[in-house]
Amino acid sequence: MTENSLELRGMGPFIPYNLIEKLIRRTGEAIVDVDKEAVSVVERWAAKRGYSIKRLNDYRIRISIVAGAAAKLETVQAKAPARPQAAEEKMFKLVVDEKKWSKEMSEKLANVTYVIETVLRAPILYRGPLAGADFVAALSRKKLVLLRISVDNSDYFIAADNGRVVAAAQLGMPLNPEQVKNVIESLRGRSDVLVTIYDISSIDKKS
Secondary structure: OOOOEEEOOOOOOOOOHHHHHHHHHHHOEEEEEOOHHHHHHHHHHHHHOOOEEEEOOOOEEEEEOOOOHHHHHHHHHHHOOOOOOHHHHHHOOOEEOOOOOOHHHHHHHHOHHHHHHOHHHOOEEEEEOOOOHHHHHHHOOOOEEEEEEEEOOEEEEEEEEOOEEEEEEEOOEEOOHHHHHHHHHHOOOOOOOEEEEEEOHHHHHHO
């Protein structure tokens, strides 16, 4: 592997896009190895950001800055006003608590029937983007909440207690702690993500 290469096979759709972007900004390009089913997803992500894309084989993609775009990018970044980061940082300070990780709860959250009949009937604390005072307030509650995150035609369910993640699933598939970390990282800076936060503290006690 060279300094501009990333080995991401085995992660499925849980792509740490921030790592790819950092590498592109540092070296001008990234040669990324991903699982075959994730190739088209990564290509769409790169296309939306205006990068040049070349598929090298069934699992390897070269993503690079289009000629002349680097200087333009630096100029735009220099002129851009400072972004308020409090809400974004709060989201990405979610810590996966491996000591309290519940495989059983993760399996429940992967069960379509359980989600429809139980989780989606819980009180909604917040619905909207991953930003703003209301989002931060709902996430900061000192009781068990569930984040339903809809992105790229997929739904993820993340159970957290005061910001500490204890279970998670993609609908139909329980996740492990490492996969959840990748999901959280992949959401950094995304403006097209819709999140619904449910109060599941009473549900969890009944289950």
